Amino acid sequence: xxxxxxxxxxxxxxxxxxxxxxxxxxxxxxxxxxxxxxxxxxxxxxxxxxxxxxxxxxxxxxxxxxxxxxxxxxxxxxxxxxxxxxxxxxxxxxxxxxxxxxxxxxxxxxxxxxxxxxxxxxxxxxxxxxxxxxxxxxxxxxxxxxxxxxxxxxxxxxxxxxxxxxxxxxxxxxxxxxxxxxxxxxxxxxxxxxxxxxxxxxxxxxxxxxxxxxxxxxx
Amino acid sequence: xxxxxxxxxxxxxxxxxxxxxxxxxxxxxxxxxxxxxxxxxxxxxxxxxxxxxxxxxxxxxxxxxxxxxxxxxxxxxxxxxxxxxxxxxxxxxxxxxxxxxxxxxxxxxxxxxxxxxxxxxxxxxxxxxxxxxxxxxxxxxxxxxxxxxxxxxxxxxxxxxxxxxxxxxxxxxxxxxxxxxxxxxxxxxxxxx
Numbered sequence: 504x505x506x507x508x509x510x511x512x513x514x515x516x517x518x519x520x521x522x523x524x525x526x527x528x529x530x531x532x533x534x535x536x537x538x539x540x541x542x543x544x545x546x547x548x549x550x551x552x553x554x555x556x557x558x559x560x561x562x563x564x565x566x567x568x569x570x571x572x573x574x575x576x577x578x579x580x581x582x583x584x585x586x587x588x589x590x591x592x593x594x595x596x597x598x599x600x601x602x603x604x605x606x607x608x609x610x611x612x613x614x615x616x617x618x619x620x621x622x623x624x625x626x627x628x629x630x631x632x633x634x635x636x637x638x639x640x641x642x643x644x645x646x647x648x649x650x651x652x653x654x655x656x657x658x659x660x661x662x663x664x665x666x667x668x669x670x671x672x673x674x675x676x677x678x679x680x681x682x683x684x685x686x687x688x689x690x691x692x693x694x695x696x697x698x699x700x701x702x703x704x705x706x707x708x709x710x711x712x713x714x715x716x717x718x719x720x721x722x
Numbered sequence: 723x724x725x726x727x728x729x730x731x732x733x734x735x736x737x738x739x740x741x742x743x744x745x746x747x748x749x750x751x752x753x754x755x756x757x758x759x760x761x762x763x764x765x766x767x768x769x770x771x772x773x774x775x776x777x778x779x780x781x782x783x784x785x786x787x788x789x790x791x792x793x794x795x796x797x798x799x800x801x802x803x804x805x806x807x808x809x810x811x812x813x814x815x816x817x818x819x820x821x822x823x824x825x826x827x828x829x830x831x832x833x834x835x836x837x838x839x840x841x842x843x844x845x846x847x848x849x850x851x852x853x854x855x856x857x858x859x860x861x862x863x864x865x866x867x868x869x870x871x872x873x874x875x876x877x878x879x880x881x882x883x884x885x886x887x888x889x890x891x892x893x894x895x896x897x898x899x900x901x902x903x904x905x906x907x908x909x910x911x912x913x914x915x
Contacts, residue, residue: 533753534750536746536749536750536753537746537748537749537750538746540746540749541745541746541747581802581805584801584805585798585801588797588798588801589798591797592794592797592798596794611841611844611845611848614797614840614844615840615841617797617801617840618801618834618835618836618837618840619835620750620832623835683905686908687744687745687746687904687908688901688902688904688905688908689901690746690901691897691898691900691901691904692897692898692901694897695894695895695897695898695901698893698897702892702894706888
């Protein structure tokens, strides 16, 4: 697990897992927070948003990687944005066709995937410098990491805020929903708690490593 | 929706449905540039300006697109408009105040990917606002963004002197603060319903 993430090839398991934990776009890099907070009031919305973003991430990653020798350096950002916007438009119309309810619940946030910094960031930092297979795997990893983060928030907020999970009633009629969690402030609070938690875990792990090394040195 | 008064649209975007605290738009600069009051204020001004320019241009472009049945190109056109507006602001600031240009740094070009601005253009299209309503909406949203940014910057300046636990340093604490602010802003919800 401890490998230098800056060495891009060859294709390895690490290319995929990078996005899951060590460089998780939400919890570690704090990118793309707007949809993370805005659409995670139910687990279903969170999952749909995660999948839509993953789709755009993977498709634009592959296309950018395919075109990396064709696009001139000066206009690369503009080209990336247009590629991303194209895929977002496709996703937008596809979701509208599949489920109108979902489309209404997610609102403008599907179209706002265009300005999600994770996608542009991956296109610029990874896809434009790597082979198609690597770009695909990396984008998939990032997408899964993003979906995981969205679900982390969505599940907590839905269970506490309305007492359900994916629409299924969990606690029975006597449960008094903690409705602050489905309202905007809840999003901030839940994300803050997850960040606290991860920060504690990371500190512990770093500390354990240091003491281990000290013991090792003493021996 | 044509009947909404300009004042209501302004107030709605300004405090009731504050772009940052109630709709979660533009969180990246909100967390990134809210370290100092002065920078926050300048960033806010830049955002207001970009918002007005891109909102009015988006209105005109949408008229043309609807006229020729090209709505599916909306997203691409909006992004292009916003990118040019940001470029304009960047050149202006660089010319008139190089010091400010340096403080804003990377966050200035990043206004392009600020979802508050694209969000504004998309919302005004969805709600069929007319030209004046668009301007009022852009002003309100920009002012709301600036207000949230300044409040946050003020809090964080105070917080720097406070003694907080080690693990809660940085983003987690800022988000906690944002949550409290958002809670406070929920109190305005009764104003407009």
